[in-house]
Amino acid sequence: MMHRERIFAVLNRKVPDRLPREIKLTDPLWETFHRVTGAEDVAEHFDLEVREVFFRPPQEMGDFHPYYPHGLPLLINQPGWEIGEWGVGQTPGSLLHFTHIESPMVNLTDVDELKCYPFPDLAKPERHQHLEAEVAAHHARDLFVVGFMEWTIFEIAWHMRGMDNLFADMAFNEAFAEYLLEQICERRCFMARRYAEAGVDMIRIGDDLGTQRAMLVSPGLYRQWLKPYHARVIAAARAVRPDIHVSYHSDGNCWDMIPDLIEIGVTVLNPVQPECLDIAAVKREFGRDLVFWGGIGTQTTMPFASPEVVYDTVQRTIDTLGPAGYFPCPTHVLEPEVPWDNVLAYLKAVEDYALTPA
Numbered sequence: 001m002m003h004r005e006r007i008f009a010v011l012n013r014k015v016p017d018r019l020p021r022e023i024k025l026t027d028p029l030w031e032t033f034h035r036v037t038g039a040e041d042v043a044e045h046f047d048l049e050v051r052e053v054f055f056r057p058p059q060e061m062g063d064f065h066p067y068y069p070h071g072l073p074l075l076i077n078q079p080g081w082e083i084g085e086w087g088v089g090q091t092p093g094s095l096l097h098f099t100h101i102e103s104p105m106v107n108l109t110d111v112d113e114l115k116c117y118p119f120p121d122l123a124k125p126e127r128h129q130h131l132e133a134e135v136a137a138h139h140a141r142d143l144f145v146v147g148f149m150e151w152t153i154f155e156i157a158w159h160m161r162g163m164d165n166l167f168a169d170m171a172f173n174e175a176f177a178e179y180l181l182e183q184i185c186e187r188r189c190f191m192a193r194r195y196a197e198a199g200v201d202m203i204r205i206g207d208d209l210g211t212q213r214a215m216l217v218s219p220g221l222y223r224q225w226l227k228p229y230h231a232r233v234i235a236a237a238r239a240v241r242p243d244i245h246v247s248y249h250s251d252g253n254c255w256d257m258i259p260d261l262i263e264i265g266v267t268v269l270n271p272v273q274p275e276c277l278d279i280a281a282v283k284r285e286f287g288r289d290l291v292f293w294g295g296i297g298t299q300t301t302m303p304f305a306s307p308e309v310v311y312d313t314v315q316r317t318i319d320t321l322g323p324a325g326y327f328p329c330p331t332h333v334l335e336p337e338v339p340w341d342n343v344l345a346y347l348k349a350v351e352d353y354a355l356t357p358a
Helices: 003-011 027-037 072-076 111-115 131-140 154-161 163-172 174-198 219-225 227-240 255-264 279-286 307-321 340-352
Strands: 050-053 089-095 098-102 144-150 202-206 245-249 268-270 291-296 326-330
Touching: 003 144, 003 326, 027 340, 050 131, 111 174, 131 144, 131 174, 144 174, 154 163, 154 174, 163 174, 163 219, 174 202, 174 227, 202 227, 202 268, 219 227, 219 255, 227 245, 227 255, 255 279, 279 291, 279 307, 291 307, 307 326, 307 340, 326 340
Parallel strands: 050 144, 144 202, 202 245, 245 268, 268 291, 291 326
Antiparallel strands: 089 098
């Protein structure tokens, strides 16, 4: 099978010639990869099947100074300070992507203030006019293409507003919460449409809504405040391409929302975190409706097991979640503490798994 054919077989719950693979590395682990292999591109070196495409960053940023009245000049002078197109600031944390979020909307109180906020303009042609050519170039090499837009609704909203403030808005300042979520959703719907028009094979949306033990929000709160927006984003893509696959990402124990995700049209669940979910129960309960993408623990197996245990765990996980309808890969970007031999053990375990193609 060719690359795209292999993944479409997985998405259609058929058994391919071999299972696909995916890894993403933090910078320190990429340096190890580069030192060991001499290569620059992980996906190219290991002949991985998936490539992601993105909207380009804005050529001009909005003016967010009024939203940091006592702190922006000070923050700008801190090493590693960054501010994104939504106005969310980040200062370095203790390790890599574990950063401290600076929320620009913490002092806003009413919708009139929100109407003055410089939300990003994703419709400018320079943000997305490259997508068709980029997707076509990947397809010409028979690569499976994913349009990426995680932090779809909830995560970017609480980054902008502050999580405690956003939850308070949902309870006591509903007009504010509705306006904020609507502004984000309109932009995500545009992205979903453009990805579908450009010909991506799947869109990847998601908001982390699970903690290590349970949902971060109640099912009722999810259904009232977030599910309708997720549904609109999916519908925007499906209005262009009714058969497009939709992956939803939520770390943690998101069991309570899985039926809702199926209802709104999600076809792929990621990352199916084994430290938080009973993966056998997930497969048993939802395997008729969802394909699973992930399943290999990055909190436990990848950093702390021996290569032999990694190999055996990967093969057992394929037995549990697959082999049909399962894309085996680590549940998160691989952190610096993951031994390189464990990365190779994961790749070999997937490659070696014995399949009987359909």
